[in-house]
Amino acid sequence: MGKKYVMGVDFGTESGRVLLVEADTGKEVATNVTAYKHGVLDKTLPGGTPLGTDWALQDPGDYLDVLSMSVPAVLQQAGVMPEDVIGLGIDFTASTILPLDLKGEPLCLKSKWENEPHSYVKLWKHHAAQTEADDFTRVAEERGEAFLKRYGGKVSSEWMFPKILQILREAPQVFDEADLFMEACDWLTSRLTGNLHRSSNTSGYKAFWNKKEGYPSPEFFAAVDDRLKDILKTKMRGDVLSIGEKAGELTEEMAQVLGLNPGTAIAVGIIDAHAGVPAAGAVRPGQMVMTMGTSNCHLLVTDKDQPIVGVCGSVEDGIIPGYISFETGQVAVGDSFAWYVDQAVPGYVKKEAEESGLNVHQLLERKASAYEPGQTGLIALDWWNGNRSVLVDSHLSGAIIGLTLATKPEEIYRALIESTAFGTKKIIDSFVQGGVPVDEIFAVGGLPDRNRLLMQIYADVTNREIKVADSSQTTALGAAMYGAVAAGSKAGGYDSIFEAAKYMARVREETYKPVPEHVEIYEELYSYYLELHDFFGVEKKSLMHGLKKWKR
Structure with missing residues (x-):
């Protein structure tokens, strides 16, 4: 078997980066960045529609540009053949959500909705849903919902359901039109594989999901707003796969877009900051990773399942399979x-x-x-x-x-x-x-x-x-490591993230x-x-x- 490679695609706030690495060593071979054409929409939509205070939106077409431009670019730069790329992993900012139509297409890309702010991607730092977050917290406290303890006792305006509730309240026509709400990370993974899956990482940290209990009950959602009663079986469909699993294989259609071979293994997606954990080799209890950039995200691997004040997520199989991972920031x-x-x-x-x-x-x-x-x-x-x-x-x-x-x-x-x-x-x-x-x-x-x-x-x-x-590209490296795990050892990758960390993680x-x-x-x-x-x-x-x- 010749040299094999894996790709990590890191979707940040302003741009997307594709990193190509050697599967057996983690050596970084080539990288390419595509800036988002529309950037962060925090003042107006592309057509000029004004946005309110604390809004932060994006155009999902920019994410597709990253795949179609930067993936072929790194192959050409490195002189690597598509058949030698065995796996691909995606990391993404979160909670970054978007409404989709019946065909899985973003609503904002339709002319009917191009001037409606709520049809666009709500970026992680969209904080205009604070009132909705407070309502979720209040109802959860009143009902004694157990899930609240896993998130430090408060629901953040950054998370998925407050953003969905804001859409429901301020643009019910968009809510009604949406067939699905998805994390952008899970949407792209679904786009690449043709499979409707959600990640235990994004669902656990940003959507109240728990490995043992699933989502909170329909009664809880109805208590927040009666119109949310059936949201789990309607607009939140899709089974949740554990981080470290294979989400599927690259479809013929998307293989042509990316310049890779159909059948390339695609990993379950992960939140960008979280991908730095395996890339640093921090895969055991007591090891904390600080992802430091425009913001700080702290990830702590542990085997202790207990509530901690201020934790924004406590998720089993959240980052490292078999352990609980705490997130603060x-x-x-x-x-x-x-x-x-x-x-x-x-x-x-x-x-x-x-x-x-x-x-x-x-x-x-x-x-x-x-x-x-x-x-x-x-x-x-x-x-x-x-x-x-x-x-x-x-x-x-x-x-x-x-x-x-x-x-x-x-x-x-x-x-x-x-x-x-x-x-x-x-x-x-x-x-x-x-x-x-x-x-x-x-x-x-x-x-x-x-x-x-x-x-x-x-x-x-x-x-x-x-x-x-x-590495200055640890999130992309971590995503690539999960791509290597999705491919498996028979293809030249690894059967666990612990094995991948032995050979691919890099610390000075x-x-x-x-x-x-x-x-x-x-x-x-x-x-x-x-x-x-x-x-x-x-x-x-x-x-x-x-x-x-x-x-x-």
């Missing part, structure tokens, strides 16, 4: 640094960066590195896009405390970095206090590659050594170790962060909620 990390650079940094800093041959982030990182912990006199709250964990409240907003007339841009930049590290420590403490150990931390994503100061601050604040995955030798004197200072600063966290997030959250209401 911070919805603005790299985004908050970008906000500051794009909207608030003085012109003289941008000029200095240009003259130094650096971008603004690089200059601010260099300047901020000259400060010792605490020297800025600032503490910030990392809620610039709301709080996902542990408070699960999108109405919260950011804050910087300690500003004076002498405060410099690099001090603010450092305080923003520190705030995201404090937010991560709060999440880790929630696990440990709940009896779930965090023994190892791995970092994956774009930020670990770009910002050494950030990684050292995270090590100092958490007082833990941080290992970094040896260099790690970030906490500096003891920094740890001591950050412990005190963290206590200040906790005071602000509880004041603005619990005791006086009406302050931020009120401001958010006026902004709308």
Whole structure:
């Protein structure tokens, strides 16, 4: 048998990436990125229809462009023949949902619906369904629904059913027209195979599904809105397959589009951040993966099935088969640094960066590195896009405390970095206090590659050594690993994700170790962060909620 390859297709917020890797080693052979033509629709639809506050939509045609353009491109770039590609896996942002017609086509691609916002893909960061999320939480609390404990006690506006309920309430004609609602991840997998399946990963984390109990009862949905009573057997059809299984094989039609052979194994899809877990080799209990980019997602593999405050998902067979995987997150990390650079940094800093041959982030990182912990006199709250964990409240907003007339841009930049590290420590403490150990931390994503100061601050604040995955494309690599498992060992792949991780996962030798004197200072600063966290997030959250209401 000659050299065999697998593909990982990583659908992000702004673009899609296809990665081709060697199945036996995980070596990255070729990659290609296709930017979404329509990007994120948060102001208007392509035809000009205005969108409300907290809306975030996409055009699903952009996802199909990634497949038709980037898959053939990596084959050509690497000089690999289609018959040597044995499997393909998809990872996707979530919860990113769309309504489909009877033929499985997105409604927004029909001229009848092209000017109706609710017919489009609702991206993960579409937060306009907060009222609906609150209604799901309230009814679940009133009924004592067991599933709520698996999600930290609150339903997020990012998840599938709040977004569906928003469609039902605001555009019932779209709800009626929709034959199915699906995660974009599951829709594309279905498109490639011709099989109607849903992933245990997307269903478990974003749609209340549980391996033992399935979905909540029809009575629960009816209690939220009577029109949802039959949604499970009507618009949520499709059996749920476990992560690590084979979703099917590439159809003749889609094989022509992708330039691959019909019959190529297609893996059950996975959420983008979650795909970094096997790619880092974190497939055993006590291992936490931080996927760090525009937002942070924390994934912890465990064998302990118990409720943890602020967890946004506790799913058996959720990421690694045979184990429970917890998910928490911070919805603005790299985004908050970008906000500051794009909207608030003085012109003289941008000029200095240009003259130094650096971008603004690089200059601010260099300047901020000259400060010792605490020297800025600032503490910030990392809620610039709301709080996902542990408070699960999108109405919260950011804050910087300690500003004076002498405060410099690099001090603010450092305080923003520190705030995201404090937010991560709060999440880790929630696990440990709940009896779930965090023994190892791995970092994956774009930020670990770009910002050494950030990684050292995270090590100092958490007082833990941080290992970094040896790839800037870990989500695509993880998706490819599941593609190798879908293909199986007889085809040149693997029979389990544990086997795949032995040979394909990649971690750097260099790690970030906490500096003891920094740890001591950050412990005190963290206590200040906790005071602000509880004041603005619990005791006086009406302050931020009120401001958010006026902004709308």
